[in-house]
Amino acid sequence: MSRLCRWMGLWLMGILGLGSSTGWAEIRETGVWWLPRNVSNFGHEIDFIFYVILWLTGITAVLVFGVMIYFIVKYRHRAGVGAIHSHGNNTLEIVWTTIPVFIFLALAIYGNEMWAKMRMETPPTDALQVAIVGEQFGWNLRYPGPDGKLAKMDSQKISKENPFGIDPGDPDGKDDFTTYNDMVVPVGKAVRLHLSSKDVIHSFYVPEFRLYQDMVPGRVYDFVWFKTDAKGHFQLACNQLCGQGHYKMFGKLGVVTQEEYDSWAKGKAPAPATASTASAPQNVSVANR
């Protein structure tokens, strides 16, 4: 009973927005009904298009519902008042076909311009390269060492023993280091991802980056990149159903200053040539029932 009371109390606190933050990631205390804050470069453009569509559809919705309610009230059945006999109006049909065509095409063209900018332009050459390989149910990450170069990944070589599918003799990989469920990126620096998976499809999803990308086994996607513009502690979540433990496949994602990043990276030992990651592949923060 006391647990029930506490639960209801927590629930009420949630409603009133009084929740307290004790964990790793930011817990929003205000604005829970709306978008989380955005810290990535492309997020601003995505939010902009989002608001354009929101205003467009919002105004249209008000008009459509307004007209509908007006008609329902005005033309409700009354004794002795008949309906107008009309089979339609071709001019109106042309008008309400043409206008949506132009609006929707404009949205598609503008959206695709943004899409091309985000996904099809070559990422900056000075970007920090990070390899991420999903597995049931966690994230293998590989960072370049002091040489700034990541070993080349070959999706055909990805295996249990070689999660990143690298060539053991690759000199670029000698000083790479790996982490498990722990991602850190320096603020203000472009980050280019090399995404793949060991087993099933996973996805890289960070709402504060406005970023989602499936990670398909057998392929390495390297077109996703982003640049952050504020520090913060977030969670990296898998957002493609990947099996029984899907719901707790998440990792820490810290956006820190360059200095903090450098000292974090310095503490990491280079990865053995092909061995699997050292840290335990378990999400210890959650009891597994």
Place this chain on the structure above:
Amino acid sequence: MSTAALSHADTHGHHEHHEATGWKKYLWSVDHKIIGLQYLFSSLLFLFIGGGLALLLRWQLAFPSTQVMPDGNVGNPLSLAFINPQFYNALFTMHATVMIFLVVMPVLVGAFGNYLIPLKIGCGDMAFPLINELSFWVWLASGLIMLAGFFVAGGAAASGWTSYAPLSSVAAYNGTKIGQTLWAAGIFINGLASIMGAFNYITTIVNMRAPGMGFFRMPLAVWALFITAFLLLLAIPVLSAAGAMLILDLNFGTNFFNPAKGGQPLLWQHLFWFFGHPEVYILILPAMGMVSDILSVNSRKPVFGYRAMVYAMVAIGGLGFVVWGHHMFVSGMNLVLSAAFGVSTMVIAVPSAIKTFNWLGTIWGGAIRFNTAMLNARAFVAMFVIGGFSGIFMASTPVNIFVHHTYFIVAHFHYVLFGGSIFAMFAAIYFWYPKMFGRLMNETLGKIHFALTFIFFNLCFFPMHNVGLGGMMRRIADPTVYEHLRALQPINQFITISAIALGFSQIIFLYNFFRSLRHGQPAGQNPWEATTLEWTVGSPPGHGNFAVTPTVYRGAYEYSVPGHPKDFIMQTEPPAPDQPSGLPSRLRPVPAG
């Protein structure tokens, strides 16, 4: 009966069948009306099974059995311990599968398609009555096979109704080899039933229309079912092929989709969505057609822009086959291809906009009745508008990068499928119930049911937009393990409470439905004063439908015609001798006999 059957056989010259009696009638009758009712009753049963699954999964989201309390205790006092993560995955997989393949498709296409097509085009039965009956039993078998998954080792399929490979195709990854195989087998068999139904509908509509029933005199419900049948015929075989490949991968080592053995995970997605997107229109087109009819009858006005409505549906049917890639913007398929699918997706929004404007035009200047069928039909239009608008966000490729696979899409497709198809289903049931059973459903109970459903539907599904924008992923068994989602938990609990209220409101519908079978007010032949052919015969119509094959003299929507003593003119009413029919000669009826 024998005279009716004789004249009927003389007119159409197709193989004659006799009316079965008693319990045999409901098991082996090949009468399209009985088959329609078999579909209706079975899918209403499945509706409550699917709804029950939904409530269980909503309960888990509000009070997760996986949750860790701040003090380290596991679970919370309200959680249901038997909902473990794997069972949760099976719950949402089977909820969607049941609702799509065993509820919305069979109600709109199976029940109303079968019941209404012959009655509305003026013939005695479907072109292939025996195949029609076979299609029902095959469909029922498919449903039982899919649900049997809950009772096998490993449990029911748990990789989502989309069953993305290689999760679905490699037993070691999903842990539900038997359940997933049963799911795929069920999908394959379900497809056979759809294909049998589809060519039956097409053949019937093309060949068996009554004299004078030109294509452009057909009610929009028939047009919608006609176009839907083509979509079924072209899309379903692709799903069946994918399902067969999935069975082979799971059980016979073929590796079509397993990249570790040279297969292609994206191949599944292309096959699935090539079916999956036309499927979306299969689920909504019949609803659009029936709602158009109900709006017209209850506004006492012709459908505004009848031909525009037909062309819009044809456009939706055609374009529906070139937009499947919008489900895959962020799957990693070719990026230019994504952009191209983005354009076609925006274009397909146009015919939906046209239909919405025409629905508004239909009620403009009407004499609008407020019966339950009409309330549900108008709710369909309003909810479809919201569902359509949220679709525009996801059609925009950049916004999709953010909202893909969040609760925003869950809100979107429930606004289309529940707000659209299910409200249309209720409208159609309230509207054609008197034709099916000879009695009206209770209007007061109907209105209470409508009001509660409408309110709780919106309270349940609208906040899902918000939690989706807040970053909540779909298909996670416990949102509270995510720190960034913890603040959203009260909204999740609110949604669950609304869902439970929504579910329990349906008991009123069920009570009304079964009570009215015996105690409803007798309906008579044409209680709504509608013009189409099904209202020219008794309620329920006898075996063979029409004692004499009707001759059609006018379009389906002659309401409030100036100078006519009544505000509706039946399609069978000949033009007055002193008045020309006002139609071009090619549309004038062939004289009967």
